[in-house]
Amino acid sequence: MIRALLLSTLLASPALADEIWVTNEMDDTVSVIDVATLEVKATYPTGERPRGVTFNRDFTRLYICASDSDAVQVMDPATGEILHDLPSGEDPEQFVLSPDDRLLYIANEDDAITTVVDTQSRKVIAQIDVGVEPEGMGISPDGRIQVTTSETTNMAHWIDTETHEIVANTLVDSRPRHAEFSPDGTQLWVSAEIGGTVSVFDVATRAEIAKISFAIKGVQPEKLQPVGMRFSPDASKIFVALGPSNHMAVVDAKTFEVDRYILVGRRVWHMTLSPDESKLFTTNGVSGDVTVIDMATLEPIKTIKVGRFPWGAAARAMP
Amino acid sequence: MRRIIHAALIVLACACGAGAQPMRIDWLERQVTPPPVLSNMQSVPEQLGLDGARLSLGDIATTGKFTGQDYALRETVVPPAAPFLPAAQKLLAEGARVLVVKAPAQDLLALADLPEVRDALIFNTSAPETDLRGANCRANVLHSLPSYAMRADALAQFIQTKRWTRLALIQGAHPEDQAFAEAMRAALTKFGLTLAGEKTWLFDANMRRAAAAEVPLFTQDLPDHDLLLVADEPGDFARYIAYNTWTPRLLAGSEGAKPLGWAGVVEQNGAAQLQNRFREMTAREMQAADYAAWAAIAAIGDAVTRAQSTDPASMRAYLLSDKARIAGFLGRPLSFRDWDGQMRQPIPIVTERAVVALAPFEGFLHASNELDTLGPDRPETKCTAFGE
Numbered sequence: 001m002i003r004a005l006l007l008s009t010l011l012a013s014p015a016l017a018d019e020i021w022v023t024n025e026m027d028d029t030v031s032v033i034d035v036a037t038l039e040v041k042a043t044y045p046t047g048e049r050p051r052g053v054t055f056n057r058d059f060t061r062l063y064i065c066a067s068d069s070d071a072v073q074v075m076d077p078a079t080g081e082i083l084h085d086l087p088s089g090e091d092p093e094q095f096v097l098s099p100d101d102r103l104l105y106i107a108n109e110d111d112a113i114t115t116v117v118d119t120q121s122r123k124v125i126a127q128i129d130v131g132v133e134p135e136g137m138g139i140s141p142d143g144r145i146q147v148t149t150s151e152t153t154n155m156a157h158w159i160d161t162e163t164h165e166i167v168a169n170t171l172v173d174s175r176p177r178h179a180e181f182s183p184d185g186t187q188l189w190v191s192a193e194i195g196g197t198v199s200v201f202d203v204a205t206r207a208e209i210a211k212i213s214f215a216i217k218g219v220q221p222e223k224l225q226p227v228g229m230r231f232s233p234d235a236s237k238i239f240v241a242l243g244p245s246n247h248m249a250v251v252d253a254k255t256f257e258v259d260r261y262i263l264v265g266r267r268v269w270h271m272t273l274s275p276d277e278s279k280l281f282t283t284n285g286v287s288g289d290v291t292v293i294d295m296a297t298l299e300p301i302k303t304i305k306v307g308r309f310p311w312g313a314a315a316r317a318m319p
Numbered sequence: 320m321r322r323i324i325h326a327a328l329i330v331l332a333c334a335c336g337a338g339a340q341p342m343r344i345d346w347l348e349r350q351v352t353p354p355p356v357l358s359n360m361q362s363v364p365e366q367l368g369l370d371g372a373r374l375s376l377g378d379i380a381t382t383g384k385f386t387g388q389d390y391a392l393r394e395t396v397v398p399p400a401a402p403f404l405p406a407a408q409k410l411l412a413e414g415a416r417v418l419v420v421k422a423p424a425q426d427l428l429a430l431a432d433l434p435e436v437r438d439a440l441i442f443n444t445s446a447p448e449t450d451l452r453g454a455n456c457r458a459n460v461l462h463s464l465p466s467y468a469m470r471a472d473a474l475a476q477f478i479q480t481k482r483w484t485r486l487a488l489i490q491g492a493h494p495e496d497q498a499f500a501e502a503m504r505a506a507l508t509k510f511g512l513t514l515a516g517e518k519t520w521l522f523d524a525n526m527r528r529a530a531a532a533e534v535p536l537f538t539q540d541l542p543d544h545d546l547l548l549v550a551d552e553p554g555d556f557a558r559y560i561a562y563n564t565w566t567p568r569l570l571a572g573s574e575g576a577k578p579l580g581w582a583g584v585v586e587q588n589g590a591a592q593l594q595n596r597f598r599e600m601t602a603r604e605m606q607a608a609d610y611a612a613w614a615a616i617a618a619i620g621d622a623v624t625r626a627q628s629t630d631p632a633s634m635r636a637y638l639l640s641d642k643a644r645i646a647g648f649l650g651r652p653l654s655f656r657d658w659d660g661q662m663r664q665p666i667p668i669v670t671e672r673a674v675v676a677l678a679p680f681e682g683f684l685h686a687s688n689e690l691d692t693l694g695p696d697r698p699e700t701k702c703t704a705f706g707e
Contacts, residue, residue: 091595110595112381132381133592151589152646153382154624169385171624175589175646194646220689222651244650 024307044080138179275317371609379620456702473666473678534563581610
C-alpha cells in the first residue's frame with residue numbers, strides 16, 4: 001500500500017506542468033500541450049468535428065463538442081479516455097459551463113436551439129429557441145444570465161437561467177461569433193465576424209456603450225474579422241482574435257481603444273490563458289498551429305504544430 | 320428526363336408566424352426549356368433557385384420572430400409557353416413591391432421597364448449577362464448572381480497566379496457559350512494574358528460513343544497550351560473533353576476548374592452550416608442559382624432589419640450604401656455596387672470534389688475593395704442608370 005502510494009507520487013511528479021488542450025476540428029482529436037516545454041505531449045481521439053471545449057472546475061473532466069457526432073463528450077483528462085456522452089441536441093458547436101459547475105449551455109448550430117444539459121443527471125433540462133446558427137455562448141459570473149449569439153440572425157439572446165426563457169434580444173453586427181462577460185459582470189462583449197466590430201453592452205440596461213473597429217496597415221479591412229475574445233487576468237485588457245487577418249488585437253477595456261496588434265498564425269479563432277496567466281495560446285485554424293504569446297511582453301514566442309484546423313482551447317491547471 | 324410543370328400558375332403563400340403586417344416578397348420565375356445536352360444523367364433540379372429562396376425566407380423569418388417582423392413569400396412560376404408580363408402585372412396590381420426573379424434577360428428587362436415597377440425593387444438571381452450590369456442596367460434591378468465578367472475575371476486571376484501563360488479555348492455554339500467565351504477573352508486581356516488559339520465545337524454526334532475518337536482529332540491542331548478553357552454553359556459537350564485531348568491538359572471554365580457563384584463543395588467560412596441546412600431541406604446540393612436566390616432574400620432581410628423599413632427605396636439605399644455588410648459564408652462581407660447594382664462576392668473556383676481557390680486573389684489590388692477586381696469596376700462601367 002505504502003509502496004503503491006510512493007510509486008504513484010513518483011510517477012505523477014514529473015507530469016505536474018499545466019496543460020493546454022486544443023480541439024482539432026478536421027482531425028477528430030485533441031492535442032495536449034505541455035505549458036512548461038511548449039510541446040505537444042499527447043493526442044487523443046474524439047468524436048467527429050470537435051469544436052467547443054472546456055474543463056470542469058477541478059479539471060477532472062473535459063467536455064468536448066463533437067459537432068458531427070451530435071454529442072458532447074466527457075473525457076477523463078488523466079487518461080484521454082472518453083467516459084460517456086452527454087445528450088446535446090444536434091450539431092453542438094460551442095458551449096459554456098455554469099459557474100456552479102453543473103449545467104452546460106450548448107449552441108445547437110443546425111437547429112437554432114440552445115440546449116441546457118445537467119452534467120450530473122446527464123439529462124436535457126431545457127431547450128430554448130434562438131436565432132439561426134447559434135454560436136457565441138457567454139454566462140454572467142453570477143450565473144444568472146446566459147447569452148447566446150446567433151450568427152445568421154445577428155442577435156444576442158439574453159436568457160434568464162432561472163426560467164430558461166429569453167428576456168431580451170439585442171441586434172448586433174453581422175455574424176456574431178463570441179459573447180464574453182467582463183469578470184465583474186457589468187459588461188457583455190460580442191464580436192461580429194462579418195460586421196468587423198466588437199460591441200460592448202451595459203448588462204444592467206442592455207444598452208450598447210461602445211463599438212470597436214479594427215485597422216491594420218496593409219491589411220484589407222474585410223479581413224479584420226473578430227471571433228474569439230478573452231479578458232486579461234486583471235480585466236484591464238481584452239484579447240480579440242481577428243480571424244483571416246492573422247492578428248490578435250489587444251483592446252483597452254476602459255477606453256475601448258486598440259492598444260496593439262500581435263501577428264499570429266493563419267485564421268486565428270479562439271484562445272486560452274495558461275493557468276499561471278503568463279502565456280496566451282491562440283488556435284490558428286488554417287495554419288494548423290497554436291501561437292504562444294508572452295503576457296508580459298505581448299510578443300509571440302513560439303508556434304506549436306497541432307492537428308488540422310485547431311478550433312477551441314482550454315487550460316488544465318495541475319495540482 | 321426534363322420535366323416541365325404545365326400548371327397554369329402556381330401560387331403558394333407561406334404562412335410565417337402571426338405578425339401584424341407580414342412583408343410580402345415575391346418569387347417570380349419564368350420557366351425555360353433547357354437546350355438538349357449530350358448526357359441525360361444529370362438533370363437540372365426542378366426548384367433550382369426557388370429552394371434557395373425558401374431556405375432564406377426561413378432564415379430571415381427566424382430573425383423576424385425576434386424583431387417583430389413577419390415575411391411572406393409568394394411564389395409564382397410561369398410555364399415556358401405562358402405569357403410572362405401579364406403574370407407579373409397581376410402580382411404588381413396585388414401589391415408586389417419586392418421581387419426575387421428567375422427569368423431570362425429579355426423577360427427581366429421587360430419586367431423592369433413596366434411603369435408600375437418604377438418604385439419596386441427587383442433582384443436578378445439567374446441572368447448572368449454582363450450587359451444587364453452595363454449598358455442595359457436598370458436602377459430598380461439588383462443582381463445577386465455574379466455576371467459572366469465576374470466569373471471570368473475570377474478565373475483569369477487564378478490562371479495568372481498559377482502563371483499558366485499558354486492558353487487555348489473551345490467554345491460551344493449556344494449564345495451562353497459565346498457570352499462566357501467573350502467574357503473569358505476580355506478577362507484574359509484585363510489581366511495581361513493572351514489566347515494562343517481557339518475553336519468552336521459544332522459536332523452533333525452522340526459523344527458517349529464517339530468522344531474518344533472525335534476529341535483527340537478536334538484538339539490536335541490547337542497551339543500548344545498549359546490550360547484548355549472551355550465555354551459550354553448548358554453542360555453539353557465539355558464533359559467529354561477531359562482525358563480525351565490530343566495532349567494531356569487541364570481544363571477550366573465550364574468544365575474542370577469552374578468559377579461559380581456557389582457549389583456543393585464550398586465548405587469554409589461557416590458554409591458547411593448553410594450546406595447542411597440546404598441538403599436537409601432539399602436532399603440535393605446547393606447550386607449557384609440557389610445561392611443567388613438565398614443571398615437576395617438574405618439581403619432583403621438584412622436591409623429590413625438594419626434600415627428598419629420595408630420600403631423598397633430605403634432598402635435599396637441601404638444595400639447600395641457602405642453600411643451593408645451581409646454575411647454570405649464566403650469569408651468577406653457581401654454588399655452591392657452603387658454603380659451597377661451588382662452584389663460584390665468572392666467567387667469560388669471549384670472542381671467536382673473541392674474548392675481549388677477563392678477569388679479575388681492576393682496581389683490583385685484595389686483602392687477600396689478587392690472584390691471590385693471582379694467584374695466591371697466603377698471607372699469602366701457602362702451603366703448610367705445608377706448615377707443619382
